[in-house]
Amino acid sequence: MWISIVxxxxxxxxxxxxxxxxxxxxKKKLxxxxxxxxxxxxxNKFNKIDSTVYGGGGGVILKAEPLIETISKAKLEMKNNVKIIYLSPQGKKINISYIKKLLSYNKMIFLCGRYKGIDERIITNFVDEEVSIGDYILSGGELPAMILIDILVRQIPGVLNRISSNNTDSFFNNGLLGCPNYTRPRILKNLKENIVPKIxxxxxxxxxxxxRLQQALGITWLKRPDLFxxxxxxxxxxxxxxxxxNSFLKKNNVMEYD
Structure with missing residues (x-):
């Protein structure tokens, strides 16, 4: 996978x-x-890269011309079949199905906006997809780009030592959250819940x-009923x-109502 960051x-x-x-x-050249x-x-190196918006109002946006030049240079180096992704709060929210779609792209340019964004003509003429990591505003697209790269890298074959590791991740686990995990020591002193399940x-x-499947189902039901x-x-x-x-309701003395 080849990712260029603007x-x-x-x-x-x-x-x-x-x-x-x-x-x-x-390092593995993946x-x-x-x-x-x-x-x-x-x-002109002495010009500002941003400017106020036409029509008035607060804030500045990135100018179109330097972005056009930058994108053109990046695409020229990457050659064919390049997808341009703009990290934007107006974009489609990242979810598992979208991540799987991105994994089919071998070459991507991640365009990171700043301030109040970028000239709209860049979006209409160059951007293939707008992507958001959530309904909030950040100072720029760099942090979302980092998050997106981290998500994608985990899914590249050969990055993780064991294929089963990402297959059991939350959300990639057939749409379920992950199950509880434990490691040594088997018993932790002075804790109420201190023993590893015998199974x-x-x-x-x-x-x-x-x-593990049962726990994943139950935890998804409890923590993310929308996914369940x-x-x-x-x-x-x-x-x-x-x-x-049934075990959960009995243990917590909860009566279920239809």
Whole structure:
């Protein structure tokens, strides 16, 4: 995967690409990240890269001309089949289905806006898709770009040591949240809930798999009922979920009403 970042502040990405899976994917040559600063493509270096909006009102936006030049240079280097993604609060919210769609793109340009945004003519003439990470406003598109890269990198084959690791991640786990996980020591002193479930120590992989599925169903039901409602349960999943639900209601002395 090749991602080019168009940003006024490419230095913000320096730490991100030095550590973790992003750094690992770069070293393995599974990911190539290049940076393009529009300031470097201004015809007159003494001009401002931003300006007030036509029609009045507060704030400034990035000018079109340096962005056009920057995007053109980036596309020329990347050659064919490049998708331009604009990180914008007006864009489509990132979800799992959209991430899977992005994974089919080998070459992408992430356009990071600043201030109140960019000249609309850039969006209408160059941008293929607008993407949002949530209904709030940030100072620029750099942080959303970092988040999006981190999400994508986890799904690139060969980045994670084990394929099963991302298959069991929340949301990628058939639309469910992840199940509880435990590690050594088996017993933690002075805690009310301090023992690892016996099933995880049994060595019975079939039963462990069922337990994990049951927990994922139950936790999704409890924490994200909106996701659970969208899930079409198989016969086996219905049985496992009903056992979880009945146990939870009994344990918490809760009476269910239709």
């Amino acid at each position: 940003s006024l502040f490419p230095e913000m990405f320096e730490t991100v690409i030095k550590y973790g899976l992003i750094n690992k994917s770069i 990911l190539n990240i290049s940076f393009w600063n529009p300031r470097n493509y201004m015809k 995880l120590l049994s060595g019975n992989h079939k039963k462990i798999k069922e337990w 409602k969208k899930k079409i349960l198989t016969k086996k999943e219905k049985i496992l979920f009903n056992k979880f639900k």
